[in-house]
Amino acid sequence: MSRLPGRVVYDAETIERRVRGLAEEIACAYGADDRLLLLGVLKGSFVFLADLVRALEIPVQVDFLVVSSYGDAMVSSGEVRFEYLARAPLAGRSILLVEDIVDTGRTLDQVVPLLLERGARSVEICALLHKRRASSRYEPRFVGFEAPDDFLVGYGLDHAEDFRQLPYVASL
Numbered sequence: 001m002s003r004l005p006g007r008v009v010y011d012a013e014t015i016e017r018r019v020r021g022l023a024e025e026i027a028c029a030y031g032a033d034d035r036l037l038l039l040g041v042l043k044g045s046f047v048f049l050a051d052l053v054r055a056l057e058i059p060v061q062v063d064f065l066v067v068s069s070y071g072d073a074m075v076s077s078g079e080v081r082f083e084y085l086a087r088a089p090l091a092g093r094s095i096l097l098v099e100d101i102v103d104t105g106r107t108l109d110q111v112v113p114l115l116l117e118r119g120a121r122s123v124e125i126c127a128l129l130h131k132r133r134a135s136s137r138y139e140p141r142f143v144g145f146e147a148p149d150d151f152l153v154g155y156g157l158d159h160a161e162d163f164r165q166l167p168y169v170a171s172l
């Protein structure tokens, strides 16, 4: 790994507790009839999504989408490109987009309309971390933590592909 992560911001136990709480909030908001489709935004959401689905007590399906925006930089380039979007038909589906972190909200502003265009019945957002640096048109309905405006790594979040494996979230 290129640089050692600095201060621990959310330790593994804190994250585990909050993920269980989020799973309860989500299970209350949806019923089994919703056939909820969780769409994980790769790669950053993979650890969070894996823990979240195992804590969820309603049946869900899981797929992914891949967008690229950051490259190796620590600031958002503001441009989002789709590299993969779930092949399953989205028409009529209740979709919960699962994000590692919402920063400026630009990713959501581009992803959500596309899902609606494909006929999704509803699109809600679940973000482990929310920085609230800019107002997006789409507010995450389920938020794990209101995050500080630091560059965070671990629990799926990377810096130039390093640190995703850390079981905690740290600030570089």
Ligand code: 5GP
Residues within 6 Å of the ligand: 044, 069, 070, 076, 099, 100, 101, 102, 103, 104, 105, 106, 107, 108, 150, 151, 152, 153, 157, 158, 159
């Ligand atoms: P937004 O489009 O909301 O500005 O940015 C969302 C994406 O930027 C996140 O999904 C994530 O990939 C990346 N990002 C934003 N802040 C951070 C951060 O503190 N750490 C890491 N590793 N990625 C971040």
Ligand code: MG
Residues within 6 Å of the ligand: 041, 042, 043, 044, 045, 099, 100, 101
């Ligand atoms: Mg991301």
